[in-house]
Amino acid sequence: MTKRKRYLLCGHGESLPMAEDGTTSLSSVLEELAVEVCAEAVSARRRVNEEHFDFVWVSCCEGAEPINLAAACKRDSPQTAVYLVTVDRTGSVASRAQAAELDGIVSPAELGEHLLKEAARNVDGDRGDGGSAALRLAESEDARQALSVAKTLEANRAGFLLTVVSGSGGAGKSTVATLAALLGARRGLRTALLDADxxxxxxxxxxxxxxSVPVEEIVRTGAVSDELREAPLVLVSAPRALERSEVVAASMGSVVDVLVASFDFVVANTGGGWDDVHLLLLERAAASLFLVDQRASSVRACRHALDLCLRCGIATGSFLLAVNRCTRHAPFTSIDVSSALDGAHVAELADGGREVEELLGAGMAQSLVEASSPLCISIEGVLDELLPLASHPASAGVQAPLARIGLAPKADAGLRGKQRKRKGRASRREGALAKDAS
Incomplete structure (x- = not known):
């Protein structure tokens, strides 16, 4: 007797529209096929890890974006056929599904029709060998176009996306993101600063x-003008009208695709309140800079946010944590924050003093970089760690494209730190000798 296939539906069963004939109900179809239904993301992932399923369909689940949950299920069980159930077949979704190595994208209507056919086969007495249980759906023209766009963007992608986040507002994300973009441009990288707040x-x-270019313009055109593509640094500004934020948020994946295909270095600033945009930017980032400030509440918020990332299946291996506004008498150092976060590696960003607020408030961020503020020097060290292949300004007229690369080995960063300390001690000894001589 042929073994029956096992199915898992991650989502609410009522989300699948079925062309019922009056005699077949959705509940009877799911029961006939022994489809297990999980409406909550954590439960769905637990079931995928506990049991073997031949097919997993991921629709709308509580606690995680469907594409993130589908990617996590595929990563947990590579041998399982995992399908994303959505009506959204844009290039962004197709690209993310392809990167996660999902087995396909189907609409709720297509899945509903497939389940009805499978139930009918069972009713007719053909339990089958499971061969027809795999979705063999003809690709629509929209799906083919979306996949073509996704492949084109993936082939042309060369940009390094750095996402700047914090567990709560007020940690200095806007300041750090702005200065990181300016310092990246000074290295000779064609840089885009995305205001995702x-x-x-x-x-x-x-x-x-x-x-600058408004983010709505990129959403509308799906491209960056040739003039802006050649600029050393371009700001992609937040929506001019507050009520447009939700519309732009729905297309943020496409915006990121355009920017990483058009620039060498993309820095994404985020808001204080966490939402789907945060998770998308963290998932897409080549590296993420997670800021903690000098408040105890900021450290607690950091833990909450990191826990959320783990629950959503977002890998935190490319995160670099940094404690901001460090001074000699600051309440927290990197050691304190590292201890609070179970020994995680934590960098330090120096407090730039009143000069930072004054120059940024006057729209003179470039002047702050040129003045070699202590904060800028700290951020430069972070970029040395994150961008090891572009740690020095490019030669005149040369724009070396920056490939997607991982974090630099921590040993190199430690060596640079020791070298800087030795230079500092040597300078102090020379100063003392000169004073004695005089």
Whole structure:
């Protein structure tokens, strides 16, 4: 007797529209096929890890975005056929599904029709060998176009996406993201600064008269003009109208695709409140800079946010944690924060003092970089760790494309730190000798 296939539906069963004939109900179809239903993301992942399923269909689940849950299920059980159930077949979704090595994308209607056919086969007495249980759906023209766009973007992608986040507001994300973008451009990298704080982003005020394009324009056109692509640094500003933030958020994946295909280095600033945009940017990032400030509440919020990332299946291996506004008498150092976060590696960003707030408030961020503020020097060290292949300014007229690369070995960062300390001690000895001589 042929073994019966096992199915798992991650989502609510009522989300599948079925062309019922009056005699076949959705519940009877799911019961006939012995489809297990999980409406909550954590339960779904636990079942995938506990049991063997031949097919997993991921629809709308509580606790995680469907594409993230589908990717996590595929990673947990590579031998299982995992399908994303959605009506959204844009290039962004197709690209993410392809990167996660999912077995396909189907609409709720297509899955409903497939289940009805499988139930009918069982009723007719053909339990089958499971061969027809795999979805063999003809690709629609929209799906083919979306996949073509996704492959084109993936082939052309060369940009390094750095996402700047924190567990709560006020940690200094806007300042650090702005200075990181300016320092990246100074290295000779064609840089885009994305203000993904879609409701209250104010990077346009910090950047002064830098070349910029509203994020709505990229959503509308799906491209960056040739003139802006050749600029050393371009600001992609937040929506001009607050009520447009939700519309832009739904297309943020496509915006990221365009930017990483158009620039060498993309820095994404985020808002204080966590949402799907945060998770998307963290999932897409080549590296993420997680800021903690000098408040105890900031450390607690960091733990909450990191726990959320783990529950959503977002790998934290590319995260670099940094404690901001470090001074000699600061309440927290990197050692304190590392201890609170179970020994995680934590960098330090120096407090730039009143000069940072004054120059940024006047839209003179470039002046802050040129003045070699202690904060800028700290961020430069972070970029040395994150961008090991572009740690020095490019030669004049040379724009070396930056491939997607991982974090630099921590040993190299430690060596650079020791070298800087030795230089500092040597300078102090020379100063003391000169004073004695005089």
């Amino acid at each position: 879609l409701q209250f982003g104010d990077l346009a005020a910090l950047m002064g008269d830098a070349p």
